[in-house]
Amino acid sequence: MKIKIENYLDSLFDDIHETKQVRELKEEMAANLLDKINDFIANGDNKEKAFKKGVASLGNVDELINNLRTASQAKVERNLLKPKPLNKKHVMGYMTATVVLLLGFVVAGIVYLLSNNVIYGVATFVSFAVVSSALYVYYGLTQETAFNYGMKAPRALAYSVASAATLAGIFMPLLLYLNGNRLVAVFTVLLLLIIPSIIAFIYLGLTEKSREKITAVSGYQQLNPQSVKVKDTLSGAIWIFATAIFLIGIFVRWQYWKYSWIVFLFAAGFQVVLEAFFQSRRR
């Protein structure tokens, strides 16, 4: 009976954005309605009749619902207009990231002057920049703005680590190469850093949920089926082309595999961009 009542009340309020207020009203009404129905049953009604009588005696809930709708709409709008000041944690986070970056300049300068080797200097700076960018990404994603909620910490951490690995994966092999290291070593470092982070990005991109604050009380618009189809087709095309280019490379000259696999990196990049593009159209 309790579940039946709850379902009934849910259906009554189903076109209102469920705020704490609405949830509590439903809970209150459910308890009272249950008491009343139990009284009807105690007076000899069967369950079905008692439920019907109880629901009928609620009367016209239109006024109640309209008031709640106005209130919840007003609340959502107020929240949108309210500027979101940075909290202490984020201020500290951004400051730390900036300090690390500036420190990177200074230390890199010193390293360069002591060693007289540009590559050492740049390598030092890149190390600092990687840490700093990881911090920026993490705090940027977890920050709540007027239109979006902050990302959950574990997810933001994954993005942060993946982008740090990507950054390191681009610059470290480049520096190793310029330093005259063997190409095998250069590629090993590149693959070890880039591939896991691309896998991470693809996973994160595909499982991304909208953090948009609901602006319309009736809920937010989902992607329409048409654009989901377009997205899937484009995504399929990207990977087929990438595979085709890779295979053509090998067929032309089999040693080309060393280079042609790079198209998969681009394909993965396009996939993420595609995902982001369709995500941003969700409004």
Added chain:
Amino acid sequence: MNGKISSDLLRGHTDTIVLGILQYGDSYGYEIYKKIIEKSDGLYELKEATLYSSYRRLEQEGNINSYWGDETQGGRRKYYTITSSGEQVYHQNKLDWEFTKKIIDRLL
């Protein structure tokens, strides 16, 4: 000829009726509803939806406060308690009603 109840007239006094019941102690939705039926000797049954609107209004105006009971069976009840400003409002409304009633009695 039997008189019929004027729902419109009564509805205008819902808030005061609720305050009047809460004067005797804290209560929750269904109990308040039953007390209203009981006090009117079963002649008047307020619709619950009207009462919920009334609780919301009274709470926003600061005339009542609410808290959750600690029932374990059947779901938590929301209890209402009258505030001192609620008591003042009740007495003022009652005085106003007495005065209005006197005039209407003379006019009708």
